[in-house]
Amino acid sequence: MADAPELAAGARKVLADEVAAPFREEIRKAVADMGGVGPKLVGFLANADPAAKKYAEWTGKAMTADNLRFELRQVEEGSLEDELEKANKEPDVDGIMIYYPVFGQRPSFHGGSHDDYLRDTVSPYKDAEGLNHFYRRALYRNKRSVDSAGSKKCVLPCTPLAVVKTLEHLQMYDPHLPVGERMTGKTAVVVNRSEVVGRPVAAMLANDGAKVWSVDIDSLYIFTRGKLVLPSTDTTVEAAVKEADIVILGVPSDKYKMDPSWIKEGAVVINVATTKNIDEKVLLATRPGVRYMGQIGKVTVAMLERNLLRLHQNFKEQDRCIVLDAERFVEGRLTALSYSICMIISEAVKPDASAGPFPRNAILFSRAGGLNTKMVRLTSTSRSICPCASEADMSSRATTLALRLQTDTSVHKVMDAPTKHDSSDFLRHCEAVFKLLKLSKDEKLAAVVAVLAEELLDGFDFSKFPNTQKQAEQLCVAWSMKERVETSTSTESGSSFLFSSF
Ligand SMILES: NC(=O)c1ccc[n+]([C@@H]2O[C@H](COP(=O)([O-])OP(=O)(O)OC[C@H]3O[C@@H](n4cnc5c(N)ncnc54)[C@H](O)[C@@H]3O)[C@@H](O)[C@H]2O)c1
Structure with missing residues (x-):
């Protein structure tokens, strides 16, 4: 039998199941209340990437287990946009996701990244990944609901949300403080500034009051509530990590390894990347009180399910314009x-x-x-x-x-x-x-x-x-009569509605 790994005092490994389980339980209950037939997610697979296929199978299994409906549509990349368009209008489809990368770094007729363009092609009413412009903008403006009454919460990108829920589970948020302040006094380092992982994570933590060091290959920024600050040029990543209560690692490369000795005692370290950005054994053996999560995928899928349910709750009844x-x-x-x-x-x-x-x-x-x-x-x-x-x-x-x-x-x-x-x-x-x-x-x-x-x-x-x-x-x-419209309260003095800011 293999020896149990050596652990420094109070150090422990956190499993994704432990965080995901209560969310999945909640989802099953909500579906039972809906008569046992859950909302439907359509996943689009338009690449031959085995990892994407695996992820699709995995989503399907988890969703079926939780009584949500899932349909995988395998399409040619050239017809993906038209297929998305169709799904946007199908009344029975409550949520849509795309398995990326589809076009990756290939040049795009539309300019910029074609995958970004596809993200914006998904209707906000069905965007189970919360990655289109509407939700991105809401996130960066710290606007948490789609209606002015605050009764319909925005969906958030699944992996960043999985990070937040993991940190909540590990009591890194202070529930005694008001919403939006619960990370006050905490410092985080996020290594990765992609538009789907690192930047939204950094923004979400900063929106809740944390000081966030956002690290990318060529730059180091500080994010505080809606602001980007340039630190002094002699600031190092090592110095930032040494003061951090939270470290999020998302570098998609085998070569990147953070030195475990930089991690503060009692810090939470989450490895979001599929590659291991830190030596887990050394970290847990040498850093007292450290809590380390090596894989977050199952929490991400639970968040996808949660987003689907939220879209259904927010918009199902609003199908006319x-x-x-x-x-x-x-x-x-x-x-x-x-x-x-x-x-x-x-x-x-x-x-x-x-x-x-x-x-x-x-x-x-x-x-x-x-x-x-x-x-x-x-x-x-x-x-x-x-x-x-x-x-x-x-x-x-x-x-x-x-x-x-x-x-x-x-x-x-x-x-x-x-x-x-x-x-x-x-x-x-x-x-x-x-x-x-x-x-x-x-x-x-x-x-x-x-x-x-x-x-x-x-x-x-x-x-x-x-x-x-x-x-x-x-x-x-x-x-097909599925145009859905958000509504909001108007007053004598003024009015607002979901899209008025566009
Ligand atoms: N488990 C999940 O839920 C989940 C979800 C999405 C992505 N991922 C994984 O997370 C990783 C990142 O995904 P992504 O979509 O953000 O990838 P990406 O390639 O789009 O972005 C990677 C980011 O890391 C930065 N980076 C690269 N090398 C760096 C370095 N040495 N130091 C600092 N920053 C560096 C890049 O510049 C970029 O900003 C991948 O391994 C991906 O598979 C996991």
Whole structure:
């Protein structure tokens, strides 16, 4: 029998299972509460890398064990973007991940890294890895939820999140301090500054109050809450590591070995890289109180599962998007028009009057002229008003939104109050719309409204009902009706919504 490894006083090896188990248990419980059928993740494998294939098999096994649904799609690299596009729109797909590298360092038509471009191609509503621009930006701005009410937390990149959860498990965060302060007084060193591992880890620790030394092959920075500081040029990695309570190692090379004698007594060392960046035996035998995790993969997969569940919880119910252009809600007609429209849509989307006059799932894009106080008051219980300074501003925001939602801009038809009708005409039209919407099923709403918007511009005619209904149905099929919209609370003084910062 092999001898038990020699350990310095209080030193121990931490296994990934120990950290992952409670999360997986939580996930199984949540799925049981959902009736035993969990959300679905689609993994895209577009390379021949055996390591990626292994990771895919491993994700599949873990997910099946936890009653989550997993489908591996093996595709040619050239068709990956189109396949992603499809999955973004499939109603049954709750999360998407890609096994990287796909293009790696190869030159890209799109500029920069093609893998980065692919990361941004995954819809924020389905980005189980939390790697697209939306979540990256939220992370670097320390914005922790997708809604202003703070009820829907952002997903975070899986490996950095696995590091954070491991550190929490090892009580490196002080739970008695407020959220965002719990690493105050701690120093960390992160060796790796890639966009998927080292940089987000460093930012997450800094966001919680730690001083973080970010080490890469050619530079040494200090990260503190949203700031990058250049240390004096004579600072060495050795000096930084010697003061660190936490050391994260992520160098993808056999040749890199950190000297274990640099590690402070009682520090936590996590080796994220697949290669061993430090001699485990020497570290555990010579550094008292050190806790060392050599492989974090199982925690990463648990975080992937957690992200999938969170996406499902955050967005499943929000699958409709209507964009209204309120530019022509001018004084005089304002109350009648806006109120009618709000009531119509409210009734159709959510017949529950206590939810307020405006539907949860609509976004009102309003040009400044149209959004006056009455309008704001009317829609104050709505969750999504996006005031725009001009038509150009509105159209650029709507386009950005559509891009972010991975939909065609044309989905977001503008409902425009017709100038040629007076308010009594419009009210009659509204009545007609109202009746029609009552006939239509919820999921057809956006299409129906879009078609009706066109009808309204041309004047509305009851005899057109059957045709309108048919068009709406065709559009529903064409658009697959899975456009999801985040909502947020708007107030008299201002409003915000998920995409307003783009
Ligand atoms: N287990 C997991 O969950 C998981 C997840 C992702 C990545 N990984 C592993 O982590 C490692 C890093 O992955 P990645 O995607 O960040 O790789 P990457 O190649 O994209 O980035 C590596 C980073 O380390 C830096 N680096 C290289 N040599 C260095 C040195 N001598 N000193 C300091 N920095 C150095 C590089 O400049 C780069 O910033 C790989 O081994 C990868 O397999 C593990």
